[in-house]
Amino acid sequence: MSGTVADEMKQLLTKAFDPTGLDIINDSAQHSGHSxxxxxxxxxxxxxxxxxxxxxxxxxxxxxAVIAALGDIVGERVHAVAIKASAP
Known part of the structure; x- marks a missing residue:
């Protein structure tokens, strides 16, 4: 897949869950210089x-389920993901 990691995550989560709402927020700037x-x-x-x-x-x-849908992204390509998952 091409594009940003956020774009790739959006594609994977949309395919896995057909969400009624999905927002992927890049918090990386808040962690600049941190572990x-x-x-x-x-x-x-x-x-x-x-x-x-x-x-x-x-x-x-x-x-x-969200972590599983993201495959190798979490832990290998992304250091941390906060997840707020709910049903409509």
Whole structure:
């Protein structure tokens, strides 16, 4: 996939969950010079996602599902992701 990491995350999450709401916020500037900042400007993100598939899932299950959908992005290409996942 080409483009930014945020664009790639949006594509993966849209495919996995068909969300009714999705916002990917790049928080990297707030972590400049901190642990995990690789200088790419794409090291820390907040994901706010709302999807019907989350209705019967616990908060932890929702977070695990989002991390799984992102594949190798989290931990290998992105240092940290805050996830706020909910059902409509």
């Amino acid at each position: 995990g900042d690789d200088g790419s400007g794409e090291s820390h993100f907040t994901i706010v996602i709302e999807a019907p598939g989350f209705a019967d899932m616990s908060r932890l299950a929702r977070q695990r």
